Structure formats: C-alpha cells, structure tokens
Amino acid sequence: MSLYFFTSVTGDLNYVDFAEGIPPYLRGLSLAYKFYKMLIKMNKFICSDRYSTLSAWNLWYSLLQDEDLYAVTSNLRSCLIDKNITDDKLKEVINKVSENIKDIEYSEDLKERLKIIKNDE
Numbered sequence: 112m113s114l115y116f117f118t119s120v121t122g123d124l125n126y127v128d129f130a131e132g133i134p135p136y137l138r139g140l141s142l143a144y145k146f147y148k149m150l151i152k153m154n155k156f157i158c159s160d161r162y163s164t165l166s167a168w169n170l171w172y173s174l175l176q177d178e179d180l181y182a183v184t185s186n187l188r189s190c191l192i193d194k195n196i197t198d199d200k201l202k203e204v205i206n207k208v209s210e211n212i213k214d215i216e217y218s219e220d221l222k223e224r225l226k227i228i229k230n231d232e
Contacts (some may be wrong), residue, residue, distance in 0.1 A: 116129075120154055123207055125158055126159065129146065129167075144170060147191075155193050156191060156193065157191055158188050158189065159188065175189065175218075180193065181196075182218040182221065190208045198228050
C-alpha cells in the first residue's frame, strides 16, 4: 500500500497548500505537524492566511508554540520561521511578511533576536 501527500509552497510568502490533508484514519499521528516542520526546514519559513480551515488553525496553533520556530502573527497572516535562519535571511523574511501590516506581533524570542541583529549593525 502506498500513500501520497501533495503539498505546495507558493509565492514570495511561501503559502502552503495541503488541500487533501491527512486521511481521517491517519489523523492523530502528528503527520501534518511533521510535514509542516519539514516544509519550514526546507524553505526557512512558511505563511498562512486567516482563511484557513479549522484543522489548519489547530495545526498552526501547535506550530506557533514550537520552540524550534519563530512566530509572526497578525489579523491577516501568520508566519513560522526556522530558528536556524541566517540574520540576513531573517531580516528579508520579516520585511516581506510585515509589509503593509499594522497589527503584526512577533514571538518574544524573535523580538530578542531582532534586537541583537539591530545592535550588531
């Protein structure tokens, strides 16, 4: 028996589409969580907009609390960033995801890293 999962990461903000999701009989095994972590590691960051499904919201809620990831949230989008990202790439990502957003919030650990980067400049 073979299983195939199709995901796509598109655009400048690395929006993830996992349209088919995990089949019901495989839910509860943290597969979607592991797929998303893999996508973040491969792409350095991913984003989602506020129009996601309830199951995607639950997954994102868990990922936003992951200690290996920085989190950026607003009323428009959420973004997860691999903590192993370079300073230059992090600045680039922050500029992209915060463009035209007024209510953006950063996780505390991300605020600290950005403060260090600013002081090093």
